[in-house]
Amino acid sequence: MKPAYSSHLSPLYSLVLALCLCLVALPSMAADKDEETSAIERGAYLMKIGDCVACHTAVGGRELTGGLPFETPFGPVYSTNITSDKDTGIGNYSYDDFYDAMHHGVGINGNLYPAMPYTSYSLLTDEDTRAIYAYLMSTKPIKQANLDNDVSFPFNLRFGLKGWNLIAHDAKVFKPNNAKSESWNRGNYLVNALGHCGECHTPRDTLYAMEPDKHFQGAIIEGLEASDITPSELNRQNWTHEDLNNLFTEGYSRKGTVFGGMYPVVYHSFSHLTDTDMLAVSRYLLDTDDNIEPQKLTFNGHNPKLPGYPLYKGYCAGCHGQNGEGRPNVAPAMAGNATLDKASPHNVVAVILKGIDSQHYNSTTSFYAMPGYAKELDEEQIKDLANYLRLTWSNQPANLDIKTIRNVKETVFSHN
């Protein structure tokens, strides 16, 4: 028979034993947990910079559940549910499955359309891909079935994408450039891998692949032009590190606002960059670690004799200022405006034609909607106005003709 006290001692003894075991086990469990938490946290940041939310959230839809349509030349493609839901999301993906989707565009149900920027994401490091995976797997599973794509034949045949991958996708590994600073290299990685900026800002060839020798030279996308963001062009326009920093955090700088497809990018993604990463991005984009001194904004003076003068005063000056100085939180300045100072007149004309939706960035920065004037102004007037803007506030020649206006009009309105 067991001593009477043993029945009292034994649970206590087990508890002590258990506690001891715990003490032995705790440090390593805690370390795992910490690692996991920090991977999830890092993944959350990386996912923001990768801008997953903007594409994988339908207007008015729940975050990361997909359903946002992408206009492609072949028909609309819809983004998918990437929450951790096992039936409709990516909850069933192993890390290797996820890696294949991110780096090679191969999901567990077949090849992905290259609207998913795996051609850029293939540059992601394994560590970062793991962190993003950890984050997505930690998201709340939300059941929401994916929409069928509406892509025309033969592009609806997903096996064709295999062929596309063979020809157009070259899964590269990110290689730092040792001749450049660490910060520049970080910027390169953020911009080209995670930020996948080239997907919009690089022209595409007939196969719809980014043309490597035209990297960042600008392209028309959904009726607007994703600007030329090569260092030579940005430096010609005298962008400074501070200007880019302002633009990416506030959506606004002394050189104008972002609009169209770039608005959600700043809102969801770039405004979350850490200060160090932001500086890295501008060092890479401007291709210099040096400070750039800001130059005076361009205002060449009014010429009331020109037909564009009353048009400017009647339609634009109320918001953009009598001398193009702009109004804080209403409308950006004309003076120094980067959209005006581009060689391509596309966006200037497009904006006059269809206006810009209102934009809200944070509690202190927002811009009012600009109305489009396609109905009220005829082609001749739009030409006069656009030329007047270029002549008065940029270093571009005022040489736009009716044909240019007509071409832009066609592009803009075939995308509505």
Place this chain on the structure above:
Amino acid sequence: MNQSIKLTINNQAVGPIEVTDGVMMIEFLHEYLNLTGTKFGCGAGVCHACTVIVDDEQGMSEVVRTCINGVERFNGKRIRTIEGHAKLNEQGEITALSPVQQAFLEHFSFQCGWCTSGFVNEATALIERLERKPIPSAQVEDAIEEALGEHVCRCTGYVKYYAAVKDVILRTKGLTLS
């Protein structure tokens, strides 16, 4: 630098008048013509209080905000402001309000009245559009929301404004398809 401005306001030819550079239309109405019924609210194109009607030769009209548009935009055009809606007798006395004005009174739509002239112009333009192109009565509320939705009333009179406009539309023959 002066501009010479000539236009038609409420069926009366105005000008040519020399206007200093940089004058917004609302300022022109107030300071040059003493037409003060158009109200200045936000001054930035948001509240739509300063809305007037611009008519073109084809009989089409559109509403335009006068606080953000320079007088040059209106040069040579036909404008209707709040002063042009009521019927007047030969002595210039008001004999009848327009149906929209009357309905706003009947519904006690406005309180301080600052936003009212904008609402009158916008609702009138809507009704004229429906005269040209009637809509099913089930769509009337949406059409009102679309037309008046951007007008801000600081006294929050929206419900009564909308109810008044709906009333006018439903009781006027030819605006809705039965």
